[in-house]
Amino acid sequence: MIKFKLLEARKRRKYTQEYMAAALYMDISNYSRRENGQIKINRKEWQRLAEVLTIPLEQIYESDDEGFLKDQTMDNHTFGNNSSQNISELQKSIEKLVLEMDKLKEEIHHLKSRNRY
Template identity: 40%
Template sequence: MSKGLFIPKEKLRAMRTSKGFKQTPFAEMVAMDQSQYSRRESGKVPVSEEEWERFAKVLHVNKEEIYESEPRVINIVNNSDNKDNSINAFEISIKAPHHLFEDLNKKIDFLITKFDQTRP
């Protein structure tokens, strides 16, 4: 995982702090080391379904109140052959919440449609 691409679990953090829990006591209550819990809350490590259930149980809330899906990752690769037979290759990796990908997909579809209309 690259630096700077972490998506914190804001709903979890907000609920934990609103219930008056500091990270260390909360981590102990969910049977986890504080550093391991911190990595999950900061988005550095994915939260498993079982962990979401444990967090919700300790917070006395439904899982849906704190649950945030893991961000999706998309890789875009271009290996097009130019007229001089050289390869122009690049790869882009994006990690973001699901709703950003939905918007990005709509914009890409629009651009593809516009491009197709301009081709002879």
């Protein structure tokens, strides 16, 4: 499962996967696999990611089993149910995707109409 919170936080900071990989002492392909959910991110890596991004861990953490934080405990940090926050973030992401789709549809329509003449 893609770690959307991590991905968005990294992009907001304008950090590359290469930068993040170096901060975690791994190569880019290993970092990419973690961000894409192909490899699990362990507790220490989650903590290091939060440090590098200078944000609280709960803003980027997503379990491997679910997209939402549900009473997960990591080390001495307990995270409550933040599903309303996650729903809000998902709605924002959906809105962005819908806008992008509309722009692409417009562009396709424009290109098709140009090719007709």
